Amino acid sequence: MDPSLAINLVSLLISLIALAISAYLAHRQASAAHGANLIPVIFNSFREWRQPDFVQTQKYILASLSIDHDAEMGLSGIPEPLQSQIDKVAIFYDDLGKLVAYRALDWKIVVGTFGVTTVKVWAELRPFIYREREIRGTRHMACFEDLACRAKDNPPVELHKKMGLRSDPGS
Structure with a gap:
């Protein structure tokens, strides 16, 4: 195998792993933000109910x-x-x-x-x-x-x- 091809494949693999990690972290952050936005709604419901x-x-x-x-x-x-x-x-x-x-x-x-x-x-x-x-x-x-x-x-x-x-x- 050509050394430059191997380097390109390793670089591509590292880029794909970084992309997957970034997507995962972005999803977790969006989920956490969604949950944080719902807290006032939930507390207002508790307050009204009482x-x-x-x-x-x-x-x-x-x-x-x-x-x-x-x-x-x-x-x-x-x-x-x-x-x-x-x-x-x-x-x-x-x-x-x-x-x-x-x-x-x-x-x-x-x-x-x-x-x-x-x-x-x-x-x-x-x-x-x-x-x-x-x-x-x-x-x-x-x-x-x-x-x-x-x-x-x-x-x-x-x-x-x-x-x-x-x-x-x-x-």
């Missing part, structure tokens, strides 16, 4: 909505100001569902954190939302429904086990 008016409305949905109001009215048939309060809760879950559906947030983070309540709130709002779909002629709150289905199919307790979350056996 607001007293949000918590109170969610409790009302779970305990009294279907007793006090007929689902045949749909969401739009619920009187104000209750309708706006319920919309705020439903839209919260629909927005989380959008972030999951469009892969802006990892569904495991959302389901692992909000999954149990998502399923419960969806179960109570489902008849109202389905009626609202008939009224509007749209697939109203489709991302909320998808999120609830993901949460129902992947219970948070199972996700936590897969993640290796530990329990304190001494408590």
